[in-house]
Amino acid sequence: MSVAKETARKPDAERTRADILSVARQEFVEHGLSGARVDAIAERTRTTKRMLYYYFGSKEGLYSAVLEQAYADIRTSEATLALEDLDPLTALRRLIEFTFDYEDSHPDFVRLIAIENVHQAQYLNRLPTIQSVNANVIAALDSILARGRAEGVFVRACSAVDVHLMISGLCFYRVSNRHTFGAIFGCDLSAPEVRERHKAMIVETVVGWVIGSAALR
Amino acid sequence: MSVAKETARKPDAERTRADILSVARQEFVEHGLSGARVDAIAERTRTTKRMLYYYFGSKEGLYSAVLEQAYADIRTSEATLALEDLDPLTALRRLIEFTFDYEDSHPDFVRLIAIENVHQAQYLNRLPTIQSVNANVIAALDSILARGRAEGVFVRACSAVDVHLMISGLCFYRVSNRHTFGAIFGCDLSAPEVRERHKAMIVETVVGWVIGSAALR
DNA sequence: GTCTATAAAAGGATAGAC
DNA sequence: GTCTATCCTTTTATAGAC
Numbered sequence: 001m002s003v004a005k006e007t008a009r010k011p012d013a014e015r016t017r018a019d020i021l022s023v024a025r026q027e028f029v030e031h032g033l034s035g036a037r038v039d040a041i042a043e044r045t046r047t048t049k050r051m052l053y054y055y056f057g058s059k060e061g062l063y064s065a066v067l068e069q070a071y072a073d074i075r076t077s078e079a080t081l082a083l084e085d086l087d088p089l090t091a092l093r094r095l096i097e098f099t100f101d102y103e104d105s106h107p108d109f110v111r112l113i114a115i116e117n118v119h120q121a122q123y124l125n126r127l128p129t130i131q132s133v134n135a136n137v138i139a140a141l142d143s144i145l146a147r148g149r150a151e152g153v154f155v156r157a158c159s160a161v162d163v164h165l166m167i168s169g170l171c172f173y174r175v176s177n178r179h180t181f182g183a184i185f186g187c188d189l190s191a192p193e194v195r196e197r198h199k200a201m202i203v204e205t206v207v208g209w210v211i212g213s214a215a216l217r
Numbered sequence: 218m219s220v221a222k223e224t225a226r227k228p229d230a231e232r233t234r235a236d237i238l239s240v241a242r243q244e245f246v247e248h249g250l251s252g253a254r255v256d257a258i259a260e261r262t263r264t265t266k267r268m269l270y271y272y273f274g275s276k277e278g279l280y281s282a283v284l285e286q287a288y289a290d291i292r293t294s295e296a297t298l299a300l301e302d303l304d305p306l307t308a309l310r311r312l313i314e315f316t317f318d319y320e321d322s323h324p325d326f327v328r329l330i331a332i333e334n335v336h337q338a339q340y341l342n343r344l345p346t347i348q349s350v351n352a353n354v355i356a357a358l359d360s361i362l363a364r365g366r367a368e369g370v371f372v373r374a375c376s377a378v379d380v381h382l383m384i385s386g387l388c389f390y391r392v393s394n395r396h397t398f399g400a401i402f403g404c405d406l407s408a409p410e411v412r413e414r415h416k417a418m419i420v421e422t423v424v425g426w427v428i429g430s431a432a433l434r
Numbered sequence: 435g436t437c438t439a440t441a442a443a444a445g446g447a448t449a450g451a452c
Numbered sequence: 453g454t455c456t457a458t459c460c461t462t463t464t465a466t467a468g469a470c
Contacts, residue, residue, distance in 0.1 A: 012435095013435085016435095031251065032249050032250070032251055032252070032332075032335050032336075033249070033252070034248065034249055034251035034252030035249070035250070035251030035252075037462090037463075037464095038463075038464065038465085039462090039463070039464090047435095047436075047437095048436070048437060048438090049464095049465090050435095050436070050437070050438090050465095050466085051435075051436070051437095053464090053465065053466080054435075054436085058464085058465085059463095059464070059465090111334075111335060113394065113397055114331050114334065114335060114393070114394075115249075115335055116396070116397055117328075117331065117393055117394050117395075117397050118249050118328060118331060118332055118335070119249075120396045121396035121397045121399070121400040124396075124397055124400045124401075125400050130400065130401060131400075131401065131403065133401070134401045134402065138402065158418075161402055161404060162414070162415070162418060164402075165390070165391060165398070165406075165415070166387065166418070166419075166422065168390060168394070168398075169386050169387045169389070169391060169394075170383060170386045170387065170390075172386070172390055172394065173382070173385060173386030173387075173389055173390050174382060174386060176331070176334055176393070177330065177331075177334050177385070177386075177389065178334075179333070179334050179337045179338035179341075180330055180333055180334050180338045180341055181382070181385075182338070183338040183341045183342050183347065183348075184341075184347060184348065184351045185351065185355065185378055185381075186348065187378060189382075197379070198379070198382070201375075201379060201426075202383075204426065205383065205422060205423075205425075205426045206422075208422075208425055208426060209418075209421065209422045209425060209426075229453090230453080233453095254444090254445070254446095255445075255446060255447085256444090256445070256446090264454075264455095265454070265455060265456085266446095266447090267447095267448085267453095267454070267455065267456085268453080268454065268455090270446090270447065270448080271453075271454085275446085275447080276445095276446070276447090
């Protein structure tokens with residue numbers, strides 16, 4: 001019986017932590033760092049405010065943990081891509097589609113990054129592991145571009161970081177700014193039919209640029 | 218003497234309002250809506266906190282006024298473009314360059330829009346004039362696209378709103394997300410040489426897509 | 435590890451004189 | 453229209469029992 005108790009209790013610490021993180025993420029995403037209320041977070045967890053401070057030290061500590069996990073999550077997803085096995089053009093398309101789908105289906109992630117930018121990335125900059133996290137994306141993209149150029153499929157001379165900037169910009173903006181864009185132009189960027197059209201549009205735009213058709217120059 | 222006093226005093230109300238708005242804009246941009254402090258704003262104006270409430274009613278009222286003026290400012294700038302006098306290709310290029318330059322040189326505007334999106338555009342939606350403001354951009358772009366297609370310069374079938382989305386996405390993101398992007402990839406998106414390269418890149422990307430070279434299909 | 439109660443400070447808003 | 457002083461609520465954070 002005591003064994004059952006032990007095994008039942010052990011993972012509780014980790015589960016409590018995960019529970020707090022999940023609720024905190026919602027609150028931060030909805031109200032921003034300053035707008036988020038510690039009491040509101042505590043109320044919606046299984047535990048109390050005291051525990052929240054016990055685990056994370058401060059509101060900022062909790063926010064940083066949320067931020068760190070958000071990046072860990074996207075890294076995990078990206079790891080499932082097997083781009084090396086594909087020809088360059090298909091690999092590029094797949095990478096763009098992945099970015100589009102991930103940001104479209106994780107608006108919370110997008111909003112969190114937007115919030116962190118309001119704070120000039122000061123919390124992200126204090127996370128020690130953050131640079132290595134996203135090095136993989138650039139390395140993968142760099143490899144695709146190199147192979148594509150070697151095969152003569154891609155003509156454009158461009159850096160992986162610049163291509164990534166374009167992909168991110170196009171995919172991120174329509175999620176991050178859908179509220180003001182919708183308010184101003186009276187359209188709903190989250191509608192399914194719009195999503196598919198934009199997905200195709202973004203893929204074609206970026207691929208077209210990287211290919212660098214002679215007709216454009 | 219009383220006349221001098223009168224004439225010196227008359228514009229003060231307007232100047233005080235403008236002074237408060239300017240300081241408030243800085244504070245909101247720097248700390249977000251919830252993070253901004255009314256006391257901090259009042260301290261940096263020529264006047265007092267009481268006046269701030271006298272003119273704008275509440276913190277939210279002040280924020281809304283800041284938002285409204287930001288859109289009024291960009292509308293004023295856009296009005297100086299004479300796109301109708303140019304051939305479609307040149308007009309499109311000029312519109313893209315304008316958007317790029319405006320957002321690059323007005324990071325405060327970009328951050329304010331990002332903040333408003335965190336709040337799901339709820340304050341923007343309450344501004345009655347906001348829809349008409351940006352109708353002009355779409356109308357101008359629509360005209361360019363129609364003329365381009367009539368002349369056979371543009372082949373791509375696409376809506377003005379979609380093209381605007383692409384332009385905005387590319388121009389906005391590199392300003393709004395420069396902090397997290399820089400933190401993750403160790404680069405400075407605000408550097409002058411990077412700016413010029415990206416400007417050319419964005420123009421060519423969008424123009425290339427709108428032209429819709431047969432080689433891509 | 436967890437709960438109740440509370441300290442300590444900040445911040446939005448206003449009263450009331452001039 | 454403008455200033456000083458201040459109210460009152462909210463909010464972060466912690467003390468101390470169990």
